[in-house]
Amino acid sequence: MDDKDQRAYINNNQCVLGAETGPQSIVVRQIIGERERQKVLDIEVVVPDPKPSIEQIVDVFVKDVEVCNVEVITDKVIVRGEFEIKAIYVAALPDQPVHAVEIRHFRFTQDIEIPGARRGMDADASVIVEFVDYDTDEDDCGCKKHHHHHHRDERHHHYDCDDDCNDYSDCDNDDNDNCNDHHHHHHYFRDFMVSVVLKITAKVMADREVMLGGGGYTLPSTPKG
Known part of the structure; x- marks a missing residue:
């Protein structure tokens, strides 16, 4: 089949597939x-x-x-x-x-x-x-605060800042046990x-x-x- 016959064959059979299958x-x-x-x-x-x-x-x-x-x-x-x-x-x-x-x-x-x-x-x-x-959970004085527990935490030995350690300068007083404890922990936490x-x-x-x-x-x- 030459090129002329092939083109005629294609033209005569185009669109037949769509008509048959729907x-x-x-x-x-x-x-x-x-x-x-x-x-x-x-x-x-x-x-x-x-x-x-x-x-x-x-x-x-x-x-x-x-x-x-x-x-x-x-x-x-x-x-x-x-x-x-x-x-x-x-x-x-x-x-x-x-x-x-x-x-x-x-x-x-x-x-x-x-x-x-x-x-x-x-x-x-x-x-x-x-x-x-x-x-x-630290304030400006470095004291670790407890938003949910306003009492001494026996496990970590922290004190609320509203207690005796509210004034950071008092922590140099060796007679104040609470402040000594606070001074020891105020920078370090776990x-x-x-x-x-x-x-x-x-x-x-x-x-x-x-x-x-x-x-x-x-x-x-x-x-x-």
């Missing part, structure tokens, strides 16, 4: 809904016994943030994940070495409402860190609070059947299957 359908992935939520966490970090106490915190940061599981239920998505907290601090030792303390695999769970979500649908989620801060704000985004997807042909396509109102 409208076709394909399955496409469609987003049912997408929303985001903030997760606010206040986490206590405690220096383990083998490590020295803290004189000054250098930096606190969150790392290795990841989503571990996404589950779809009726009109809602449950997102589970984890991250690590690492703090760099100057140790309360004569040579002031730098140490680090970590919390590994700190888990979080967040539910996000997505109308139309149903069990069996596919879902995806992502998480980013929006804010990180820490609080050593625990602090870290505030973490996460932004979690989740979306739900479903397969839908789209009809092609007949001058256009139609989108069914219900997912396939």
Whole structure:
């Protein structure tokens, strides 16, 4: 068959396939809904016994943030994940070495409402860190305050700043046992609070059947299957 005969054959047979088969359908992935939520966490970090106490915190940061599981239920998505907290601090030792303390695999769970979500649908989620801060719970005089306990903490031997140690200059008085105790602890501590704000985004997807042909396509109102 020469080129002229081949072109004639193609022209005579074009569009025959569409006329014989009629409208076709394909399955496409469609987003049912997408929303985001903030997760606010206040986490206590405690220096383990083998490590020295803290004189000054250098930096606190969150790392290795990841989503571990996404589950779809009726009109809602449950997102589970984890991250690590690492703090760099100057140790309360004569040579002031730098140490680090970590919390590994700190888990979080967040539910996000997505109308139309149903069990069996596919879902995806992502998480980013929006804010990180820490609080050593100390005032200007260096006294460690207790916002929730206004009495002596027998474990750490700290005193509330509203007591006899309110005036830092009194701590040089050897006759005042409370102030001596306060003077010993006001710079050194073994625990602090870290505030973490996460932004979690989740979306739900479903397969839908789209009809092609007949001058256009139609989108069914219900997912396939």
